[in-house]
Amino acid sequence: MERGAEALIEIKRSKFLAVVERAPSEEAARAVIATARSANPVARHHCSAFVVGDVPRNLILRTNDDGEPSGTAGGPMLDVLLGREMTNVVAVVTRWFGGVKLGTGGLARAYGDAVTHALENARLLQRERRELLQVQLDYTEVGRVESELRARGVGIVSIDYRFRAVMTVQVEDVDAMIGMLAGLTGGTARPEVVGHTYVESALL
Secondary structure: OOEOEEEEEEEOOEEEEEEEEEOOOHHHHHHHHHHHHHHOOOOOEEEEEEEEOOOHHHOEEEEEOOOOOOOOOHHHHHHHHHHOOOOOEEEEEEEEOOOOOOHHHHHHHHHHHHHHHHHHHOEOEEEEEEEEEEEEEOHHHHHHHHHHHHHOOOEEEEEEEOOOEEEEEEEOOHHHHHHHHHHHOOOOOOOEEEEEEEEEEEOO
C-alpha cells in the first residue's frame, strides 16, 4: 500500500469509520490502531486487523474485536485483507452505535464492508520478490556489461570497485540472468545468489 485511505458507512444508524494504512511491522500497525483510538475517544469500539510479513508461512496475523461479540469484527476485517492477498497493512474500524442491534451476521458484514470500501479508496502496490545476484567483472568490461543490462531492463543495485568490480543485480529469473551474463562475458562470469529483496509497483 502506497497511500492509506478511509471510508465511512452507516447501517441502521450505526456508523463505521474504516481506516487502512501501510504497516511494515507489528509496532507500526499498533501505532495506527492507537492513533485511531485517540482520534475518536468517545466511540465504543475500535476493532482492528493486520497482516505483517513477506513469507506466507511466517505472516503475523492479529485481530481485535474490542468489545464486539467474538468473531464479528476483527475476523471479517482480516478476511478482507487476506482475500485481497495483502500484507504489511492494518485496518481499524471505529463504530458509533446507533441504537439498533445488527446481530452477529449484520456486524460481520458491516465490519468487512467498511474495510472493503476503504481499500477502494486506497492506492495499492504490488509487492514481488527478486533474487539478488552478484558477479565479479574486470574493470575493462564492467561499463559495457552495465550498459547492456540496463538496456534490457535489469535492475542494478550496486557496483563496488575492489580488486575486481563487484556488480549486484536484482532479478526474477536467476537462470535467465546467469545465461545473459554468460553471453555478455564470453562465459567467464560466475554469478552467485547472495540474498533477496522486494520491489513494489503501482497496482493498476
